[in-house]
Amino acid sequence: MNVPVFDDLARANARQLLEMALREDLDDAGDLTSRALIDEQQRGHVSVVVREPGIVAGLPIVDMVFEQLDSQVEVRRLVEDGTAVEAGMTVAEIRGPLRTLLTGERTALNFLTHLSGIATLTSRYVAAATGTAAKILDTRKTLPGWRHLQKYAVRAGGGTNHRIGLYDGVLIKDNHLAGWAVSQQAQTIAAAIQTARASVKPGISIEVEVDTLEQLQDALDGPPDIVLLDNMSCDTLRRAVELRNQRQPSVQLEASGGVTLATVAQIAATGVERISIGALTHSAIALDLAFDWSGQ
Structure with a gap:
């Protein structure tokens, strides 16, 4: 229990x-x-x-x-x-x-x-991810005002909490990268990660979202603490794990996007350490x- x-x-x-x-x-x-x-x-x-x-x-x-x-x-x-x-x-x-x-x-x-x-x-x-290294995490897709209670309920179910809000962790998403690239006239994800790390206190987790293996290679040069692999197939997730193991084995990988009870076991079996699921709190x-x- x-x-x-x-x-x-x-x-x-x-x-x-x-x-x-x-x-x-x-x-x-x-x-x-x-x-x-x-x-x-x-x-x-x-x-x-x-x-x-x-x-x-x-x-x-x-x-x-x-x-x-x-x-x-x-x-x-x-x-x-x-x-x-x-x-x-x-x-x-x-x-x-x-x-x-x-x-x-x-x-x-x-x-x-x-x-x-x-x-x-x-x-x-x-339960579906049992026997793998993957933890099940929530997201910020919570009812306004209910976040701490909904995340408490996730813990009661054996899940793990992601960051609580925007204040306690860095998660660089595609829109951040687009805006940053324009304002800084810079293109690499690795540079964005390094800029973010320099701006926050030591110990704050730096995570970045990528959509492709090419973006993952760029991100691993940062390196971040976590890379969020958005809406990738299981085959692509396995290749991402192989790439990470070769380049930056200490970086954790998080699968996200469209995860269901029917697919979570297959996703967990790819070797990712984290699976984040908005449905835990919004559905x-x-x-x-x-x-x-x-x-x-």
Whole structure:
């Protein structure tokens, strides 16, 4: 089981999103239905139950939802994030004022099902690449405001995080190279890599995107830390690995573009060290979890 760390960045991200989510639901009037129908003294007991197999992620946020609503609510987690779960499993139990449980139900499930969906999809890609040197990485294709949580869910599924944003790593893409070549009247990718390395602090990773083996040869003269091989066939990826091994064996290679569950194993078998997949965060289907009500 892969137990990710729900770090300070993820917690702060969750807190901001929760404030918005609860404001969307409650505004200034609160939960009109629960107030109208449920006695404020009535208590309830909920089991959070999995409806389909997957990997659970986001349970710490369930705690946070009810902490914001009512300190009388008790949340007991029965598994850790990163746990493989089967249909019918209970992953948490919640007890407290019934009004509060009803008020927080949808918000808690929205976070939990979405993040568990990302973790589940990630785990399937990781499993498909098992037995190779390739790590499965996410991208910056995340929902605005959700990045730290979505990347946390990728870790829960056994994946690896790419750079968080534009601030913590250099990734020279084709449009950067085009603009730089015009402004500097220079053409080589190697020169762009050397210029970038001179402009950032030591320890910052330098990555460059290439589309062809000719561009890869140019890039390896930099050399960068990582070369992103964009939309290359498996045959071309294998040739890229051979070229890298001959020229710059310490440079890592990252395959990206159009990777699916049907193709990831073949891509991983080419010898690349990294496979980045935007679908992990932008196309994951929510895992089916539900509140099962158990009375008081």
